Amino acid sequence: MIGATDRRWLIAMVGIPTFFHVLLVWIPALVTVGLSFAEWNNLDPLTAIRPVGGENYEVIVTVFGTRLFPALFNNLALVFFLFACTAAGMLLAYLLDKNVRGTAIYQSIYYFPVVLSLAVVGFIWKSVMFSREAGLLNLLWPGDPIDFVGDQTRLFEVMVPFTDVPVGISRNFAALLIAMAWRHIGYVMVLYLAGLKAVDPSLKEAAAVDGCNEWQSFRRVVFPTLKPINVVVAVITVIEALRAYDIIAALNVPRGTEVMGTLVTSALIGEGAGRVGIGSAYGTVLFVLCIGFIIWYVYNNFREDER
């Protein structure tokens, strides 16, 4: 039984965080959705907000389609790419979990990128790695220097259905993917390392006794026991891919590397932008993608659990 005092504390402990969460996350999110149906320069008083229906959405898919669709495509490509990185991170974690000598050193090296600040990440990739004149990658590269940051030529091109907007992965976005992998792999590795430590070693021993080889023991025994971690990592991976922003922003958003996150910020808080309606429309598209995925994923997950 829960006593009256305990209940009061319980309500307070759940209630206060919920209050702040709703106040700081959900109310702004819903206001953004509302503003996406309006026209407003945020320098004008609130009374100047003028409802325009779906006009902002029409504008971003038609007039600004050449910005929206490539950005969406980049986000989508990131989802697939970061899942590949997740697999790499899982492999690293599995290998490091075998207590190879110097594990702590390897772990630190792989995890290092996660703790660096945005400014440092930007400097490392822009000046130290990618610079056409002085970057490490270009010093090692034997041929003509490569413009990692600025080359917006697409590696391949497909047309968005019902439009004349071509999308594809540009060369500089491919280079940025390296930078993102550099960080994501370490992040995922730490999460899986924690999970693997919790796997009962007797399970693996039993599998070995039963004649499982390494792959079978991982696939049939270890992987299924990691399910809670898998859920967390899958959600993190998709959210990281959809909200990608910082490394791209640190490189000054080269043309060809735009993602939804950079479109939102430039239209919404860029200097003198004041195009709140259009920025909010970009933001709402992103919001719907994220929330849609999470609902779909959590729903499927719980349904499986019930079965």
Add this chain to the structure above:
Amino acid sequence: MDGKHSRGPVRGRSARRGFARRALVLGTVAALVAACGSDDGGGTITLGSNYSDEVPRAALAAAVDTCDLDVEINTVDHNTYQENFNTYVQQPDDVMAWFAGYRMRAFASRGVVGEISDVWENLDGMSEGFRSASSGLDGEQYFVPLYYYPWAVHYRVSVFEENGYEVPTTWDELLALAEQMESDGITPFAAANDGRWPQMGMFDMINMRVNGYDFHVSLMGGNESWEDPRVKDVFARWEEILPYYQPDVNGRTWQDAATAIGNGEAGMYLIGTFMVDNFDPEAQADLIADIDFFAFPEINPEHGQDAVEAPIDGFMMAADPANEEGAKALLECLGSADAINAYLAVTPSVVGAHADTDTSVYNDMQRKSAELVGNAKYISQFLDRDTDPDFASSVVGVALADFLADPGQIDSILATVESQKQTYTFE
């Protein structure tokens, strides 16, 4: 049950401590918020500043020191300051650093900055040009200029002398010089476009040389079509010099391009005079002294070299300053010769706006800058200061990057600009 009860008080205490801490945090936040808005005149004047690099920061402090007022300077990293200005200007300091031209007018016409025409009545030594660059659409003043710096074609005197190059004054001479440099193994034009603003300067210069200053103003004001043959002319001219550019323009920072001038790899560089800031004032003093510039060559004789791009930096006042009297006194002081002299004593990379600025301390570059601007019939600000800032960065900046990546696509690029332009409301 008992165990639970015995732990109860402990839990309670820790939770209460959490409350106390949260209350403390909230209290601090409230105090900060209050501190922002509760200046009751007193004597202190707050000055919001984006002069965040070491040298300009010291220079501004020196300028403010000449005023003998109680001023509190709040310095914010300049990128952050500019990017968040829309938000900041609604709860600003009494006086805030900003830029002249459209970039000021956009705020003035919305009434979020204060009118300071009475300050201008007391300002002497500001030319008509500076007054108009400081005026809103209503003809009143909203801005006090401190300094400016021109954009011009920079080069190294020693490189020109060694190779017998002459400063070009016409487009044909420029192309001939570029051809000559190419055959001498020097890349004719250092070029950068990281951040998508450096090449706006090239567009502006060719446009003002081909079509004149009035067309520039009209185009920036949203009154001309970007598919107009006159705009296409600009890009056709630009294409003539593109083969002489450093390759891979879009990924290069202005600093890396400046370095190419410094080490003699490249011959010419259209950029603001701030390019010398890329070099160490002490260790590379000789190199800095070796750098000179010339006005962008004439293309259309009708316009000659009559326009120059010279962004003006200065200050605005809050719409409703906590200390209005003090703010106006500070603005008047910052518009004086004493203030700019103190500023220039710390950094010589810019030119004073005030007519009585002490030019005896100018270095050659400052003297030439003042001359270049003084002789110009028309002074533009810069593409992103002469039009809607979001239109400049999100539409024109993107279009210029696309043009540099694939000049052959210019027709469809300009069609996109024109259609996106329709979604903006210009002044």
